[in-house]
Amino acid sequence: MSIEIDAIEKSFRGVNALGRIDLELPAGQLTALLGPSGSGKTTLLRILAGLEAPDRGRVRLAGRDVTDVPVRDRRVGFVFQHYALFRHMSVAENVAFGLSVRPRRTRPDSTRIRQRVNELLDMVQLGHLADRHPAQLSGGQKQRIALARALAVEPDILLLDEPFGALDARVRKELRRWLRNLHDQLHFTSVFVTHDQEEALELSDQVVVMNQGRVEQIDAPQRLYQHPASRFVFDFLGRVNVLSGSVHDNALTQGVAFVRLPAAYAGESAQLYMRPHAVRLVDQPTADAYLPLRVEAVNLIGAEVRIELRPDGWESEELWEVGISHSAFDARRPQRGERYFAIPEHGHLFSDYVQAPQPIVWPRTGPAAGAG
Numbered sequence: 001m002s003i004e005i006d007a008i009e010k011s012f013r014g015v016n017a018l019g020r021i022d023l024e025l026p027a028g029q030l031t032a033l034l035g036p037s038g039s040g041k042t043t044l045l046r047i048l049a050g051l052e053a054p055d056r057g058r059v060r061l062a063g064r065d066v067t068d069v070p071v072r073d074r075r076v077g078f079v080f081q082h083y084a085l086f087r088h089m090s091v092a093e094n095v096a097f098g099l100s101v102r103p104r105r106t107r108p109d110s111t112r113i114r115q116r117v118n119e120l121l122d123m124v125q126l127g128h129l130a131d132r133h134p135a136q137l138s139g140g141q142k143q144r145i146a147l148a149r150a151l152a153v154e155p156d157i158l159l160l161d162e163p164f165g166a167l168d169a170r171v172r173k174e175l176r177r178w179l180r181n182l183h184d185q186l187h188f189t190s191v192f193v194t195h196d197q198e199e200a201l202e203l204s205d206q207v208v209v210m211n212q213g214r215v216e217q218i219d220a221p222q223r224l225y226q227h228p229a230s231r232f233v234f235d236f237l238g239r240v241n242v243l244s245g246s247v248h249d250n251a252l253t254q255g256v257a258f259v260r261l262p263a264a265y266a267g268e269s270a271q272l273y274m275r276p277h278a279v280r281l282v283d284q285p286t287a288d289a290y291l292p293l294r295v296e297a298v299n300l301i302g303a304e305v306r307i308e309l310r311p312d313g314w315e316s317e318e319l320w321e322v323g324i325s326h327s328a329f330d331a332r333r334p335q336r337g338e339r340y341f342a343i344p345e346h347g348h349l350f351s352d353y354v355q356a357p358q359p360i361v362w363p364r365t366g367p368a369a370g371a372g
């Protein structure tokens with residue numbers, strides 16, 4: 001069921017929580033609302049649910065205006081961060097709850113309810129726990145039961161507010177994968193709130209990035225990562241290396257550092273943003289880039305080795321980070337204090353004069369001589 005958010009505004013006692021929000025979320029997709037704390041994600045979700053009324057604007061579900069429809073008649077299911085399972089009920093009773101409190105004329109008979117609960121428990125792979133009570137479950141199991149309970153009433157849309165927020169990293173990852181698979185089987189329309197970039201990018205079909213009550217960008221995960229529309233999105237979606245400087249004669253310069261730009265760019269002051277994987281480390285500078293850096297720290301944990309570097313003879317607000325393969329690391333073993341040169345492969349140029357960032361790709365210049 002598609003969701004249409006049309007010019008929604010909301011403030012709390014004069015404090016603006018949502019500016020004017022316009023969004024169309026297609027049916028059958030998993031959409032993430034991603035943004036820092038206070039950006040308005042939960043407020044937007046609560047307005048979709050009918051738990052909060054907007055000051056202005058309309059909400060439509062499959063074309064039907066539900067702005068004034070109360071929560072119980074909207075056919076939405078919820079899962080929140082803190083599992084709101086009923087403690088005195090068994091797992092099966094929790095899952096059955098939404099069906100068993102229906103008015104008599106729409107309530108399925110008890111055999112049908114039992115059947116439905118069993119189906120749902122099988123779906124969340126917890127059939128063997130039907131008779132347990134919530135206190136006897138792990139955090140991840142409680143969240144799966146909460147999801148089964150939300151799905152029991154066959155909602156048109158499912159809303160999840162940081163559903164895995166309280167769980168440890170490994171369980172979170174498992175549940176993400178599990179939710180994605182479930183979604184692919186059942187094709188419900190869901191919206192979930194998260195402030196975890198990795199979770200948003202891994203789990204969703206599209207991501208709505210929010211900032212201070214506004215939508216910064218809405219895109220598929222890959223596009224969002226590769227084509228951020230603003231500095232905010234770039235920064236928010238992961239580690240970034242920045243060269244801030246001024247542009248003269250097709251080069252961006254700061255202190256001893258410079259990078260040649262493949263085309264002419266307008267604007268005196270500009271910032272080049274590059275992801276850690278879009279930079280190589282070499283022993284010698286090239287004619288196109290002079291970016292000396294000294295190794296500050298080496299982090300061996302993970303699929304690649306992450307090297308943190310401090311600019312040498314120029315400045316950046318944060319340390320730079322470059323990722324290299326473990327085999328490249330073993331071949332060269334960069335040590336703290338050693339000097340390397342960074343060579344950009346692709347990045348985005350932001351300037352004070354042009355709103356949109358300009359993607360830049362440099363032709364690859366020969367094999368890396370050093371750690372890259």
Ligand SMILES: Nc1ncnc2c1ncn2[C@@H]1O[C@H](COP(=O)(O)OP(=O)(O)OP(=O)(O)O)[C@@H](O)[C@H]1O
Pocket residue numbers: 012013015016017035036037038039040041042043044195
């Ligand atoms: N019931 C309320 N009364 C007053 N202010 C509120 C209320 N609910 C939200 N706000 C304010 O509205 C803004 C948006 O809050 P919201 O909870 O939607 O953000 P969020 O992005 O979900 O944040 P978080 O990730 O911390 O949950 C914040 O400034 C918040 O303080």
